[in-house]
Amino acid sequence: MNVLGVNAVFHDPAAALVVDGEVVAAAEEERFSRRKHGKSPVPFATWELPEQAAAWCLAAAGLTPADLDAVAYSYDPALAPPRGSDLSADGWEGLRTLYAERAPLFLRTALPGLDPAGVRFVPHHVAHAASAALAAPYPTSSVLVLDGRGEARSHLAGRCVDGDLEVLAAQELPHSLGLLYEEVTEHLGFRRSSDEYKVMALASYGEPTWLAEFRELVAATGDGGFRVEPIEWASLVKPVAETEEWTPDHANLAATVQVRLEELLLDLAGWLHAQTGDRAVTLAGGVALNCVANSRLAREGPFDSVWVQPAAGDAGTALGAALYVAHAGGDRCTPMGTAALGRGWDDAEIEAWLQTAAVRYERPRDVAHTVAEVLAGNGIVAWFQGRSEYGPRALGHRSLLAHPGYPANLERLNNVKGREQFRPVAPMVLADRAAEIFTDGPIPSPYMLFTHRVRPGWGERIPAVVHVDGTARIQTVDRSEEPLVARMLAGFERRTGLPVVVNTSLNTAGRPMVDDPRDALECFGSAPVDLLAIGPFVVRRPVRTG
Numbered sequence: 001m002n003v004l005g006v007n008a009v010f011h012d013p014a015a016a017l018v019v020d021g022e023v024v025a026a027a028e029e030e031r032f033s034r035r036k037h038g039k040s041p042v043p044f045a046t047w048e049l050p051e052q053a054a055a056w057c058l059a060a061a062g063l064t065p066a067d068l069d070a071v072a073y074s075y076d077p078a079l080a081p082p083r084g085s086d087l088s089a090d091g092w093e094g095l096r097t098l099y100a101e102r103a104p105l106f107l108r109t110a111l112p113g114l115d116p117a118g119v120r121f122v123p124h125h126v127a128h129a130a131s132a133a134l135a136a137p138y139p140t141s142s143v144l145v146l147d148g149r150g151e152a153r154s155h156l157a158g159r160c161v162d163g164d165l166e167v168l169a170a171q172e173l174p175h176s177l178g179l180l181y182e183e184v185t186e187h188l189g190f191r192r193s194s195d196e197y198k199v200m201a202l203a204s205y206g207e208p209t210w211l212a213e214f215r216e217l218v219a220a221t222g223d224g225g226f227r228v229e230p231i232e233w234a235s236l237v238k239p240v241a242e243t244e245e246w247t248p249d250h251a252n253l254a255a256t257v258q259v260r261l262e263e264l265l266l267d268l269a270g271w272l273h274a275q276t277g278d279r280a281v282t283l284a285g286g287v288a289l290n291c292v293a294n295s296r297l298a299r300e301g302p303f304d305s306v307w308v309q310p311a312a313g314d315a316g317t318a319l320g321a322a323l324y325v326a327h328a329g330g331d332r333c334t335p336m337g338t339a340a341l342g343r344g345w346d347d348a349e350i351e352a353w354l355q356t357a358a359v360r361y362e363r364p365r366d367v368a369h370t371v372a373e374v375l376a377g378n379g380i381v382a383w384f385q386g387r388s389e390y391g392p393r394a395l396g397h398r399s400l401l402a403h404p405g406y407p408a409n410l411e412r413l414n415n416v417k418g419r420e421q422f423r424p425v426a427p428m429v430l431a432d433r434a435a436e437i438f439t440d441g442p443i444p445s446p447y448m449l450f451t452h453r454v455r456p457g458w459g460e461r462i463p464a465v466v467h468v469d470g471t472a473r474i475q476t477v478d479r480s481e482e483p484l485v486a487r488m489l490a491g492f493e494r495r496t497g498l499p500v501v502v503n504t505s506l507n508t509a510g511r512p513m514v515d516d517p518r519d520a521l522e523c524f525g526s527a528p529v530d531l532l533a534i535g536p537f538v539v540r541r542p543v544r545t546g
């Protein structure tokens with residue numbers, strides 16, 4: 001079966017193509033449109049589809065819309081709140097439902113030749129659950145989904161056996177851990193549905209001073225679900241205005257919500273494990289991008305393995321919906337082996353882009369060695385290799401790399417990216433060396449969705465990647481799965497003794513990650529980066545930036 005998955009309703013519109021149970025392409029619309037998160041998360045934008053991402057997925061597989069056996073849309077308007085009720089309290093819920101109902105017609109317009117009768121509505125949290133359980137490397141797993149909201153729920157706890165999903169619990173709105181986190185994000189002066197990871201970073205600077213109150217306000221209900229009482233945020237600490245800095249009280253509030261989230265996640269996982277007795281749990285939903293909470297679950301929770309789908313936010317529901325429909329149609333789904341499911345270019349195409357840009361470039365004998373040399377000399381490298389990543393993390397395909405040994409490189413990278421100085425940058429490390437340097441978290445950790453503690457003696461050697469609380473959000477690199485990145489890391493270790501480099505996403509503030517060669521050249525042209533390593537080619541900046 002050829003199944004196209006589509007996420008469009010809230011934010012992070014994305015498309016994924018599953019052919020005979022195997023995911024062959026997946027991409028977020030923002031990488032094409034260059035509009036961060038693809039669109040505004042407002043009901044009157046519900047009709048907007050991941051048009052370019054969907055068209056690319058089909059073209060990448062040599063298919064036309066008429067070749068599709070089904071289109072899986074990750075929201076079921078039949079489950080939406082009844083007309084007249086308005087969950088969002090902004091008067092637009094009915095329009096969201098109407099647009100979702102009409103999605104087959106919008107899809108036919110966007111992808112001429114598509115049969116609107118082939119569109120299947122997949123419940124939002126089922127799509128999230130399938131994006132984890134059907135993509136994970138386990139035949140049997142428990143699955144836990146937590147996000148802001150779907151149709152009328154914010155959570156799903158279930159079990160997946162050989163691709164068949166059984167739902168064991170689901171929490172109805174308005175109770176929502178994702179919306180709780182969005183609220184505190186907004187209160188702390190960040191952008192809702194976008195900047196939640198900044199709250200997680202800020203939490204490390206505070207203490208959970210309101211934990212007793214939050215244990216009353218946010219609690220598990222003993223049946224697999226939970227309740228979240230309305231919270232008067234301003235009575236705790238005043239909101240951060242756009243031009244203001246955060247205070248220790250704001251960091252304490254971030255820490256309180258973060259710790260309570262972790263505790264509740266442990267509660268919910270405990271309930272789920274008591275039902276299933278499974279060894280592995282898979283996670284999805286926006287809350288599963290909280291790598292600090294994921295690590296606590298891995299460390300203290302009842303499951304031996306915790307696997308998080310790299311596009312755990314709504315973008316990933318495109319993949320999940322497609323896998324779900326493929327499985328329902330009789331296809332056997334193959335676990336995803338990589339997040340590198342987006343666009344890629346061959347050497348000749350990249351060289352044509354470089355010639356068009358009229359920049360001076362070289363083709364070194366081994367680009368990995370050239371990059372290792374520049375990094376060892378404390379240069380910053382824009383690394384553009386292979387297919388782009390599905391999900392919010394740069395995993396060695398669209399990355400900005402630097403030497404981890406200089407503490408100033410954190411500030412330098414945050415300046416390159418034009419972002420807040422409290423934000424950490426993360427290390428990539430050879431998988432077979434990771435346990436020597438990092439502890440207290442799952443290894444391997446190929447998708448950067450857990451934090452680890454840095455072992456004694458290493459913090460001083462790699463200060464740029466150690467967060468204020470002594471942790472690091474690592475990406476482990478397997479030599480057989482990512483040979484080029486591994487060769488670069490090995491080359492860097494030969495020169496410096498460190499099997500670790502700083503890895504952050506290749507973009508500048510407010511912009512989506514670089515996706516195509518032109519984005520890479522634009523980013524390189526405007527940011528103080530010493531070397532662009534693009535395919536087998538390198539472009540050097542004539543003047544050193546450091």
Ligand SMILES: [Fe+2]
Pocket residue numbers: 124128147148149150285286313314
């Ligand atoms: Fe969601």
